[in-house]
Amino acid sequence: MEFEINGKKYRAGKMNAFQQQDLAVALVPVIPALKPIWDSLTPSVVGMDGRPAFARENMVDFLAPLADAIRSLGKENRYEINDICLSVVSRESGGSWSGIYTSQQLMFDDINGLDLLKIVGQVIKDALLNFFPALPESGELSPASSV
DSSP, rough: OOOEEETTTEOOOOOOOOHHHHHHHGGGGGGOOOOHHHHHHSSSOOOTTSSEOOHHHHHHHHHHHHHHHHHHHHHHHHHHHHHHHHHTTTEEHHHHHHEEEETESSSSSTTOOOHHHHHHHHHHHHHHHHTTOOEEEESSSSSSTTT
């Protein structure tokens, strides 16, 4: 999967089953802290690409629960999640792709903390999509009500 952050192109390779499982287990502590975000996750508009979009002013409501979720992981879990996710990411530089993370060191000095969070988020979304059921579209039955 390829994605762009701050004008830089990134590519996330496929994780093997063991990496996916380790990542899912490492994320377990964050699930309760993310509940307020999921509960209030209602898109404001539909973007140009047809995907749900959120108004900037609504994003403020997500910051506190997101900060709580990240804090709930603890340093060791964050490092484990970063290690797993960043090990499969490369970045385009000068027409070639280079790994962004080697021996627990970022290889690009311009990647800041927010960029790191976005990169890891993209990898988690791609790697664990099949672990978690998709959120129902408006008007669809939720998994609980379909039984």
